[in-house]
Amino acid sequence: MKIRNADFYKSVSALDQLPGEPFPEIVFVGRSNVGKSSLLNSLVRRKGLAKTSSTPGKTQLINYFLVNGECFFVDLPGYGYARVNKGMKRFWGKLLGDYISVRDRIRLVILLVDSRHPEMESDREMMDFLSSCARPFGVVLTKYDKLKQKERTRVRRARESFSHRAEFVVNYSALSGQGRDQLLEKLDGYLGPFQDGVPGCTTG
Numbered sequence: 001m002k003i004r005n006a007d008f009y010k011s012v013s014a015l016d017q018l019p020g021e022p023f024p025e026i027v028f029v030g031r032s033n034v035g036k037s038s039l040l041n042s043l044v045r046r047k048g049l050a051k052t053s054s055t056p057g058k059t060q061l062i063n064y065f066l067v068n069g070e071c072f073f074v075d076l077p078g079y080g081y082a083r084v085n086k087g088m089k090r091f092w093g094k095l096l097g098d099y100i101s102v103r104d105r106i107r108l109v110i111l112l113v114d115s116r117h118p119e120m121e122s123d124r125e126m127m128d129f130l131s132s133c134a135r136p137f138g139v140v141l142t143k144y145d146k147l148k149q150k151e152r153t154r155v156r157r158a159r160e161s162f163s164h165r166a167e168f169v170v171n172y173s174a175l176s177g178q179g180r181d182q183l184l185e186k187l188d189g190y191l192g193p194f195q196d197g198v199p200g201c202t203t204g
Ligand SMILES: Nc1nc2c(ncn2[C@@H]2O[C@H](COP(=O)(O)OP(=O)(O)OP(=O)(O)O)[C@@H](O)[C@H]2O)c(=O)[nH]1
Pocket: 030, 031, 032, 033, 034, 035, 036, 037, 038, 039, 051, 052, 053, 054, 055, 056, 057, 058, 059, 060, 076, 077, 078, 079, 142, 143, 144, 145, 146, 172, 173, 174, 175, 176
């Protein structure tokens, strides 16, 4: 996939606000602070497009970005952040879960996993959830630039444990751009027009 342009499109806090445009959606999910917004910015080469922060919990809504005028990249709030209050946690968790399970226009979920902590229970639960609603997902191991040599060996082992479930696994650094070309190439297979009309119309 070659990115020609990307712009913020809209933020959504309820499913009835989802865009009606009949475009395929590629969704970025992962724990809080894992680097979802940074990954999106790195892919489209626009530094401040999606808001990033060293404090977890920065992204609080479903944020849509229109790419090449023909598909959406969707930045989601993170899960697993202990310090937001229970009410907010429940709200984000429900919004995220409902969106992923009902939105048939989702072509691919990109699940971001921190390469320094590749075996978190919450990431496994997310993989189970994605499988249970039949959403294809690829795994991106983030912050790869931070890994020490010894940790790289551990990551290789962890990769094997989920690679049979994922469509692909890519090592990524938003800092250096490592993995960018590889990931963009993978996305090609998930775009293109819908074959039988537009799915997911009932939800917006
Ligand atoms: N070294 C390094 N730092 C990164 C990388 N990706 C993200 N970060 C840093 O990690 C922090 C969190 O990044 P975000 O992109 O805001 O993470 P997020 O997953 O969108 O976070 P929430 O929206 O809070 O869920 C920021 O300080 C980023 O600069 C990376 O590849 N390498």
